[in-house]
Amino acid sequence: MTLSVDDDLSAAEFALGSLDSAERTTLAARRQREPELDEAISAWELRLAPLTEIVPPATPPRDYLADILRRISGEAANDNVADLKRRLRRWRASAIAAASIAAALAIGVGLRENLRPAAPHEFVAVLQKSADAPAFIVTVNIDTRSLTVRPVAAPAQPDKAYELWIIDAKLGAPRSLGVLDQKNPTAPNLSAYDPAVVQSATYAVTVEAPGGSPTGQPTSAPVFVGKLIPTGQ
Amino acid sequence: MDPIANNRAEAADLATLMARVAVRDRDAFAALYRQTQSKLFGVIVRIISRRDLAGELLQEAYVRIWERAADFDSAKGSPLAWMATIARNRALDEARRATPVALEDMPDSFDPAAEDVDPLASRERSERLAALMRCLQTLDAEKRQIVLLAYYRGSSREALAKRFNRPEPTIKTWLRRSLSDLRDCLSS
Numbered sequence: 449m450t451l452s453v454d455d456d457l458s459a460a461e462f463a464l465g466s467l468d469s470a471e472r473t474t475l476a477a478r479r480q481r482e483p484e485l486d487e488a489i490s491a492w493e494l495r496l497a498p499l500t501e502i503v504p505p506a507t508p509p510r511d512y513l514a515d516i517l518r519r520i521s522g523e524a525a526n527d528n529v530a531d532l533k534r535r536l537r538r539w540r541a542s543a544i545a546a547a548s549i550a551a552a553l554a555i556g557v558g559l560r561e562n563l564r565p566a567a568p569h570e571f572v573a574v575l576q577k578s579a580d581a582p583a584f585i586v587t588v589n590i591d592t593r594s595l596t597v598r599p600v601a602a603p604a605q606p607d608k609a610y611e612l613w614i615i616d617a618k619l620g621a622p623r624s625l626g627v628l629d630q631k632n633p634t635a636p637n638l639s640a641y642d643p644a645v646v647q648s649a650t651y652a653v654t655v656e657a658p659g660g661s662p663t664g665q666p667t668s669a670p671v672f673v674g675k676l677i678p679t680g681q
Numbered sequence: 682m683d684p685i686a687n688n689r690a691e692a693a694d695l696a697t698l699m700a701r702v703a704v705r706d707r708d709a710f711a712a713l714y715r716q717t718q719s720k721l722f723g724v725i726v727r728i729i730s731r732r733d734l735a736g737e738l739l740q741e742a743y744v745r746i747w748e749r750a751a752d753f754d755s756a757k758g759s760p761l762a763w764m765a766t767i768a769r770n771r772a773l774d775e776a777r778r779a780t781p782v783a784l785e786d787m788p789d790s791f792d793p794a795a796e797d798v799d800p801l802a803s804r805e806r807s808e809r810l811a812a813l814m815r816c817l818q819t820l821d822a823e824k825r826q827i828v829l830l831a832y833y834r835g836s837s838r839e840a841l842a843k844r845f846n847r848p849e850p851t852i853k854t855w856l857r858r859s860l861s862d863l864r865d866c867l868s869s
Binding site (some may be wrong): 457460461464465466467468469472473476492493494495496497498499500501502503504505506507508509510512513515516517519520 | 707710711714715718719720722723724726727728732733735736739740743744747748757758761762763765766769773774776777778807809810812813828829831832833835836837838839841852856857860861863864867
């Protein structure tokens with residue numbers, strides 16, 4: 449072990465709990481990139497840990513199990529995200545492949561007007577709060593103007609409703625696409641919208657009163673937002 | 682209801698639960714929470730006395746336990762000691778983020794070796810604890826109390842200096858000497 453005596457005793461004090469804020473923060477950062485220091489801290493934690501055996505139990509103010517289970521439910525969503533990312537990568541890859549083949553063909557036959565690949569018809573949007581928390585998946589087929597919204601990991605809103613909005617500069621104010629089913633896919637009607645708008649719009653979900661916003665406009669900031677990307681099909 | 686930390690059968694149960702939690706078994710996690718919540722809350726609330734904040738930290742500790750369950754190594758100690766270490770670290774981080782502990786927040790008397798112990802656990806202390814206690818007894822009383830206050834209350838050198846009316850560098854020297862002595866004693 450090449451850890452200095454001073455560092456080892458800092459590790460000891462870290463485990464003991466006597467370091468001030470600055471020293472604790474510094475050591476916590478160092479242990480991330482210095483395996484020997486990290487090991488020393490763990491070893492000291494282990495030496496002192498039996499002291500926790502004689503701490504008298506205390507009853508928490510309330511039962512937190514449901515809250516904790518809710519917090520860790522993001523984990524299941526992460527698995528979905530990984531899966532989704534893989535699918536999105538595949539979709540993008542096939543979109544790029546299709547574009548390349550089309551471009552190569554176009555060049556090959558010398559048809560300049562065919563340089564642009566055929567416009568894709570299938571789009572997908574992941575409506576999420578942050579990159580690792582998808583809530584709804586929106587799929588759109590431009591040809592049939594059909595839109596499907598599938599709940600993935602949206603937290604249940606027992607006394608509220610999720611309402612979907614289509615937002616685009618050309619539309620002015622957000623337009624409601626209706627209340628979403630919290631468990632099953634919903635298929636809002638898109639026939640009133642121009643395909644170009646459907647493609648470029650932002651899709652947002654707000655939490656509203658049951659039955660949807662009474663004003664016809666979102667009453668709160670969106671909880672989930674996303675834009676369509678082509679699936680390459 | 683509370684598990685006795687060093688009751689071997691219970692520790693084995695906790696180890697089984699930990700193994701199930703490591704493979705994302707939520708039922709096992711719920712059972713683990715039920716069995717250990719008051720122990721971990723006891724650890725946290727001694728460092729963070731505000732009960733609502735301590736409750737928040739308890740939740741965060743269990744989220745970490747869930748995330749890191751696969752790292753638990755039964756060869757290196759009991760599941761409860763491992764969980765308590767996670768809870769303590771979370772509480773210490775919070776204690777250092779908040780304003781320093783005021784003198785009046787410090788307990789008037791603190792004697793972990795006597796009254797402030799889990800009465801059930803004290804009857805069946807683990808071998809590890811017995812060894813540690815033996816080594817703590819080799820320190821003189823004031824130094825032992827300083828070490829225990831730092832551990833149980835998360836008292837900083839500064840807070841300890843005020844409480845024991847000693848210069849902070851003296852406290853630092855004492856703490857380090859005591860810890861070094863403890864390690865030598867434990868490995869002897």
